[in-house]
Amino acid sequence: xxxxxxDVQNLSIDIPVPGGMLHxxxxxxxxxxxxxxxxxxxxSGCGKSLTSLALMDxxxxxxxxxxxxxxxxxxDMTTLSEHKMSDLRGNRMSMIFQEPMTSLxxxxxxxxxxxxxxxxxxxVSKAEATDRAVWLLxxxxxxxxxxxxxxxxxxxxxxxxxxxxxAMALMCGPDLIIADEPTTALDVTIQAQILHLLSELQREFNxxxxxxxxxxxxxxxxxxxxxxxxxxxxxESGTAIQIFDAPTHPYTQGLLACIPIPGKTPRGxxxxxxxxxxxxxxxxxDGCHFASRCPHVHAPCRSGSIxxxxxxxxxxxxxxxxxxxxxxxxxxSEAAQ
Amino acid sequence: MTLxxxxxxxxxSELPTNEPSPEQIxxxxxxxxxxxxxxxxxxxxxxxxxLLAPYISPHDPYDQVLSRKLIPPIWFDxxxxxxxxxxxxxxxxxxxxxxxxxxxxxxxxxxxxxxLISGVIGTLLGVMxxxxxxxxxxxxxxxxxxxxxxxxxxxALAVVSLIGSSxxxxxxxxxxxxxxxxxxxxxxxxxxxxxxxxxxxxEALGCSTSRILATEILPNVxxxxxxxxxxxxxxxxxxxxxLSFLGLGVQPPEPSWGLMISEAKGLMFFDGWLIAIPGAALxxxxxxxxxLGDGMRDVTAPENRN
Amino acid sequence: MVAYLIKRLGIAVLVALTVSLITFSMIYLSGDPAMALxxxxxxxxxIRSIRQFYGYDQPILVQYLNWLWSALQGDFGQSHxxxxxxxxxxxxxxxxxxxxxxxxxxxxxxxxxxxxxLAAIRPNSLIDRxxxxxxxxxxxxxxxxFALTMMLWFGIYWRLLPITGTNSWANFVMPAIALGYYITPxxxxxxxxxxxxxxxxxYVRTARAKGLRPVTVLFKxxxxxxxxxxxxxxxxxxxxxxxxxxxIETIFAINGLGFLAWESIQRADLPMMQAIVLVLSIFYIVLxxxxxxxxxxLDPRIRVA
Numbered sequence: 001x002x003x004x005x006x007d008v009q010n011l012s013i014d015i016p017v018p019g020g021m022l023h024x025x026x027x028x029x030x031x032x033x034x035x036x037x038x039x040x041x042x043x044s045g046c047g048k049s050l051t052s053l054a055l056m057d058x059x060x061x062x063x064x065x066x067x068x069x070x071x072x073x074x075x076d077m078t079t080l081s082e083h084k085m086s087d088l089r090g091n092r093m094s095m096i097f098q099e100p101m102t103s104l105x106x107x108x109x110x111x112x113x114x115x116x117x118x119x120x121x122x123x124v125s126k127a128e129a130t131d132r133a134v135w136l137l138x139x140x141x142x143x144x145x146x147x148x149x150x151x152x153x154x155x156x157x158x159x160x161x162x163x164x165x166x167a168m169a170l171m172c173g174p175d176l177i178i179a180d181e182p183t184t185a186l187d188v189t190i191q192a193q194i195l196h197l198l199s200e201l202q203r204e205f206n207x208x209x210x211x212x213x214x215x216x217x218x219x220x221x222x223x224x225x226x227x228x229x230x231x232x233x234x235x236e237s238g239t240a241i242q243i244f245d246a247p248t249h250p251y252t253q254g255l256l257a258c259i260p261i262p263g264k265t266p267r268g269x270x271x272x273x274x275x276x277x278x279x280x281x282x283x284x285x286d287g288c289h290f291a292s293r294c295p296h297v298h299a300p301c302r303s304g305s306i307x308x309x310x311x312x313x314x315x316x317x318x319x320x321x322x323x324x325x326x327x328x329x330x331x332x333s334e335a336a337q
Numbered sequence: 338m339t340l341x342x343x344x345x346x347x348x349x350s351e352l353p354t355n356e357p358s359p360e361q362i363x364x365x366x367x368x369x370x371x372x373x374x375x376x377x378x379x380x381x382x383x384x385x386x387x388l389l390a391p392y393i394s395p396h397d398p399y400d401q402v403l404s405r406k407l408i409p410p411i412w413f414d415x416x417x418x419x420x421x422x423x424x425x426x427x428x429x430x431x432x433x434x435x436x437x438x439x440x441x442x443x444x445x446x447x448x449x450x451x452x453l454i455s456g457v458i459g460t461l462l463g464v465m466x467x468x469x470x471x472x473x474x475x476x477x478x479x480x481x482x483x484x485x486x487x488x489x490x491x492x493a494l495a496v497v498s499l500i501g502s503s504x505x506x507x508x509x510x511x512x513x514x515x516x517x518x519x520x521x522x523x524x525x526x527x528x529x530x531x532x533x534x535x536x537x538x539x540e541a542l543g544c545s546t547s548r549i550l551a552t553e554i555l556p557n558v559x560x561x562x563x564x565x566x567x568x569x570x571x572x573x574x575x576x577x578x579x580l581s582f583l584g585l586g587v588q589p590p591e592p593s594w595g596l597m598i599s600e601a602k603g604l605m606f607f608d609g610w611l612i613a614i615p616g617a618a619l620x621x622x623x624x625x626x627x628x629l630g631d632g633m634r635d636v637t638a639p640e641n642r643n
Numbered sequence: 644m645v646a647y648l649i650k651r652l653g654i655a656v657l658v659a660l661t662v663s664l665i666t667f668s669m670i671y672l673s674g675d676p677a678m679a680l681x682x683x684x685x686x687x688x689x690i691r692s693i694r695q696f697y698g699y700d701q702p703i704l705v706q707y708l709n710w711l712w713s714a715l716q717g718d719f720g721q722s723h724x725x726x727x728x729x730x731x732x733x734x735x736x737x738x739x740x741x742x743x744x745x746x747x748x749x750x751x752x753x754x755x756x757x758x759x760x761l762a763a764i765r766p767n768s769l770i771d772r773x774x775x776x777x778x779x780x781x782x783x784x785x786x787x788x789f790a791l792t793m794m795l796w797f798g799i800y801w802r803l804l805p806i807t808g809t810n811s812w813a814n815f816v817m818p819a820i821a822l823g824y825y826i827t828p829x830x831x832x833x834x835x836x837x838x839x840x841x842x843x844x845x846y847v848r849t850a851r852a853k854g855l856r857p858v859t860v861l862f863k864x865x866x867x868x869x870x871x872x873x874x875x876x877x878x879x880x881x882x883x884x885x886x887x888x889x890x891i892e893t894i895f896a897i898n899g900l901g902f903l904a905w906e907s908i909q910r911a912d913l914p915m916m917q918a919i920v921l922v923l924s925i926f927y928i929v930l931x932x933x934x935x936x937x938x939x940x941l942d943p944r945i946r947v948a
Contacts, residue, residue, distance in 0.1 A: 097849065103849045106944055120859075154943070486662050579890055582890070583890065585908070612791055627779060
């Protein structure tokens with residue numbers, strides 16, 4: 001079954017702070033097809049986590065969320081009451097968080113925490129929910145699943161807890177899973193396993209997966225499509241191949257240049273970096289958000305708002321005044337240095 | 338939004354913020370903190386009044402004029418009320434305003450002294466336990482637990498009844514009994530500071546223990562100390578009032594507020610102001626001290642705010 | 644968990660012994676206890692016979708050990724004033740104080756925990772400020788003044804409640820409030836602080852992300868964790884209340900242990916005074932130990948190590 005499971009258009013978040021109005025997320029547009037993995041990539045503070053919270057409507061009431069379209073499998077989420085929204089959470093749409101060590105309640109067994117989400121949303125008996133919990137635990141690679149149900153979170157390692165979180169996200173068979181930096185807090189060796197697991201499960205259950213991360217290495221392995229976020233905006237989006245082969249936005253190019261490649265990057269050369277800091281997002285902003293750090297900045301970059309435009313291929317969009325050809329030339333010459 | 342919706346409290350910590358300068362922050366905190374300002378103003382007023390009591394009291398607080406007993410305060414609609422005794426007189430004809438002012442001196446004196454004594458004992462014990470850890474900590478913890486197991490009011494009463502009560506006795510008994518909060522708080526504060534890197538750095542440099550305690554530990558636990566000191570002063574004042582109320586604190590004819598309430602309790606049905614006035618005074622003083630203490634905690638370390 | 648509890652039990656026993664030693668030596672503060680008991684008009688012979696009767700002529704250590712040994716068997720000696728065994732009198736009056744303490748604790752918890760929870764889910768709202776105001780006011784009010792004022796208004800002016808004695812449940816209303824309000828601020832603040840912290844925790848965020856109902860999130864997930872330190876505090880405060888009941892019992896003429904303590908102090912009934920202080924201390928120690936047990940049981944991280 002294919003088709004769009006999530007459609008987001010012009011999602012913005014405004015938060016009043018002392019000193020004005022903060023705009024951590026501005027007119028973000030993306031979509032997720034059923035069964036595909038969309039990776040949202042960006043550095044800390046670019047707004048990617050807030051975006052995911054906005055999708056689940058888990059922002060505090062001080063924050064205002066606006067969107068032209070926010071549709072989950074045909075359901076318009078912008079007009080839903082909190083009550084109806086809570087019916088969706090954990091059920092049609094679930095979330096996996098970054099910190100497995102603290103994301104589980106220490107006072108209850110993992111069996112209790114797994115079954116409670118199914119008992120909340122589906123009309124099943126305790127035994128049925130328990131059976132499904134065992135089945136999912138085995139699916140995520142946890143042995144002796146049935147006896148594990150009686151264990152408490154503190155008796156499990158970080159990697160195991162994250163697997164439990166994944167199982168918990170799958171309990172009600174959601175159409176969409178949002179994973180917010182699911183491997184950042186784990187050992188490097190475990191990271192690979194978890195990613196592989198997520199990717200497999202997503203394919204098996206045909207769920208959409210939004211993978212939020214700052215790690216391009218992670219993205220390369222599992223993403224079908226990538227959206228690059230910077231300072232609250234999506235600056236480039238396309239398939240993984242398009243982004244890696246032909247990064248068009250200077251920020252994306254900078255990100256890729258930061259990754260040292262064994263065998264290719266010459267020894268003793270400087271590690272690539274992007275100088276400067278993220279601009280303040282309080283109040284109104286003129287021009288491109290990346291202007292202060294862009295190596296190719298010129299006059300048209302600093303005024304007006306820069307819209308997304310199509311790059312070298314269809315489906316590959318980016319937010320820059322430079323033409324795709326000019327950008328490609330820039331990238332090639334930088335790579336040669 | 339329903340009453341039980343937890344939306345606001347959850348995820349508040351994930352929002353980004355903007356920061357002004359440290360001096361600005363402190364000044365804004367102090368003057369913007371309503372509780373702190375109210376507490377400070379009230380305490381200052383009471384302290385000034387208490388210090389000036391010998392000069393501003395209309396009468397001698399011990400002076401009994403039986404012909405003028407039980408005059409109600411001036412706001413009462415009574416022919417007996419007179420501006421000569423704005424707060425009325427008690428059952429022995431003593432001017433209540435004067436007794437109130439002089440009583441402030443007693444409360445403040447006892448509160449402050451007991452706080453000092455218990456502060457020295459508690460801080461010494463707490464800092465040693467927090468800094469040295471190990472067996473020292475175990476022993477001191479044991480001492481604290483033993484002290485905590487004993488009912489303070491009862492022990493204070495028993496001791497005072499056996500030794501005999503006077504201002505000095507009350508101060509020392511309270512001081513020797515209420516140091517537990519100091520010890521507990523200073524211990525935990527010292528433990529936290531001790532684990533910080535700059536202490537390890539000082540030790541690595543070869544600084545002597547006493548020097549480390551003086552220059553690294555103490556300045557960083559000072560704000561906790563001040564907060565506990567104010568709260569314990571309030572505690573001491575209330576305890577003295579309770580002891581005097583039960584007759585085993587300050588003795589008559591001294592105008593301790595607790596004693597004034599006790600002396601008047603038989604008459605409270607007809608002359609209610611006799612207990613209302615000193616009670617209100619106690620309440621205001623303790624409230625102000627608590628507000629000040631809480632305010633100081635908020636101002637110096639808002640992360641500990643309730 | 645068992646190892647943890649055995650260690651706590653060991654410490655409790657040691658503390659109890661130390662307290663008994665301190666309590667015992669208290670009577671020597673007055674100088675010669677025999678003289679204190681005998682009174683001012685006693686002759687030298689009277690004093691000597693009292694000294695012998697109570698064993699004050701023996702070395703202190705021996706006296707302590709004798710006293711301790713008897714105490715462990717439930718014999719606290721004879722009340723000099725009442726001419727009855729101390730233990731008998733104490734256990735006669737103890738239930739009343741326990742009842743008062745239980746009522747006061749119930750009142751305090753029923754008031755402060757819901758307030759603390761509401762204040763935490765609506766921080767800086769009207770109810771939060773009201774709760775904090777109650778806390779601040781409660782901490783500043785002298786208990787005896789509060790008790791007297793309540794007596795005046797509810798007992799005398801409005802004639803709603805009886806002011807002395809222990810005939811019916813109504814007699815316990817004002818004393819329970821007067822005794823309980825003092826711990827309300829502490830419990831409320833701790834509940835509020837605990838809830839605020841827990842509500843910002845990752846696992847509560849997970850609970851909300853699972854679409855659980857607000858009631859479930861609040862009680863099953865948040866309060867369950869926030870309440871753990873409150874339980875310890877409540878147990879400890881119960882102990883304080885038992886000790887502090889002397890003021891309230893005296894005012895409301897409730898015939899409990901506090902009132903008995905008051906009377907014995909007036910009468911210089913030393914064996915009684917010693918015994919009461921010891922009994923209350925032991926109670927407090929037992930309560931703290933029970934609080935430890937409860938704490939360990941409530942937190943699976945300790946229960947299932």
